[in-house]
Amino acid sequence: MTLIGLLRFLTIGAAAFCVAALTFLTFRTFAFGRREYFSAPRGYAGNGIIYAFGRGMLEKESVALHRPTFAGGILYHGAIFAGLIYLFWTVLLPKTGPPLWAFRPVLLAGAAVGLALFIKRAAKPHLRRLSCPDDFFANLFVDVFLALAFLHTYVPALEPVLLSVSILLFVYIPLGKIRHCFFFFYTRFVFGLHYGRRGALPGSSREA
């Protein structure tokens, strides 16, 4: 087996480990038991859930008052998703290379935004003090992955480096903060359910 072949195999293995570890983490999380609601509902949980993933995503102040950060975050996460598609395309379908013109701008923008978020975290005193090493490391790690994926679109010889970094990234995901991407959806779902059944959200749209 060639070095590239071995690294491709390990990349798939690391991705499988990542999924398995996140699945295990999910089981461990649910082992704590789900909260049963005994109070009679006043509103509809479904409406709350729809709100949580819809209008509520834009109305929350963390978005409404921070549009550039929100836009950056969307771009960043979109780029990470694109980076993973690019990676698996490269590994699984090496003969039908991905459309480079489509990936290049996304990957570059993602890496740049990631770096900007890193600088913001480091530069803002309260954000810096709130952060732990993992916050900086995970951010940089993903930025390096995106930058390498971008460079790889020009320099195919970088594939061993891209794959090596990807392997480490997949191993790190279940251990560090990157796993938030996995649990975010459940947290948001419970948020919508909780406030929806109370009739507190979405509530009236007549806010002044």
Added chain:
Amino acid sequence: MEHPTAKKDPLEEKLENLTDADIEKILAEFRRRFRAADVAAVHTCMRCGLCADACHYYLANGELEDLPAYKLNLVLSVFKRHFTTAGKLLGGWTGAKKLNAAMVREWVDTLFGRCSGCGRCTINCTSGINIHALIRAARGALAAAGLVPPELQATVMTAVEQGNNMGIPRQEWLETIAWIEEELRAETGDPQARIPVDARGARILYTVNPREPKFFPLSLLAAAKMFTAAGESWTFSSDHYDVTNYGLYSGDDAHAGLLSERLVKAREDLGAEILVLGECGHGFASTRWEAPQWLNKRFPFPVKSVLEVAADYVREGRIRLNPSRNRKPVTLHDPCNLVRLGGVIEEQRYLLRNAVTDFREMTPNRQKNYCCGGGGGQLSMTRYAKRRLAAGRIKADQIRKTEAEIVVAPCHNCIDQLTELSREYKLGTEAKTVIEVVANAIVLPGKTRS
């Protein structure tokens, strides 16, 4: 230098003499309270800090310790360190922190002293993490080790031991009702008007904040006038009429459940159809939403806010209102526990639009309204009074912008804080409950007072 005979703060004393057994007790209770959604929050918080603008403490003081994400991560970091593999393996790298004496001290100061449990951070959190509920879970863990600030704990214990949080003796309560009954007869001109006590089979069992009989008896008169005008079948309980539940604030589910159980039992004993909660934000959240959880059972009867009942009276034409009796400009404060966390949002607006001539909304309002700063047990924890009043500046600014003369709040804790804020920030406003304003506008049959 401290005077040798000066009595030491019992909380400080407890913190200084914290034992390993205390830490174990805190951790055990902390772990017991976590469910899947809470553990998911541990994995979800990105420490993005975008919740900063949501917190009135942070907006007013700008201190890191006031940042909701900071408060949340005090809680989550301990869970991570003690109950997750990554936290045990990687420790501080992932932000995991051991619960030691210093951390316990910070928990007490920050979680009790810098949070009113208003939940504004929760609805504005990027991920929707139930921040205030996790802070309450940590407060509950501290309560298990006797680390609730004594002033707050005393309020809980007064309610537990004396039946209401003001320690009003039964006889005094009954005498107050008798006096208000006379006032009601004078007000309505009906010599038969009554304030029923322990009336079996009444449709409504009405509960109030004990501050009403103690300091604001005219609030009782207002409710009695409304029920009388609506021809309602209602009653007070002679023993269990206290809608407040400071166990919500101390985090102590056992005492909170005990207080709730009394209201449930009073309703059952009197055979009332509906348990109606007076104007008390946290009392509503406690009895309507949390009590079934604390008592681990579904209630076979409806629990309603008096605002819902009053709005029905107006809608059904059971009471008629003349808004010209309330001509001063009025604004409305949304109590967090009733509105953002309780879901009672439009009823008070409907009532005010029918009861006053000049109603002005604050901005922001409804679920997005800022906390006045009086919740979370802050009014009873006098040691944090300076912070409470400082954090109230955000609410004071909101009120000032409306140029209203009357601030209406369906919550007696809020009323107290709003009254203090009016003094502190020279707002020149008067605080009233919704039912007081509604009662003033009621047109009684055969009466044409304007």
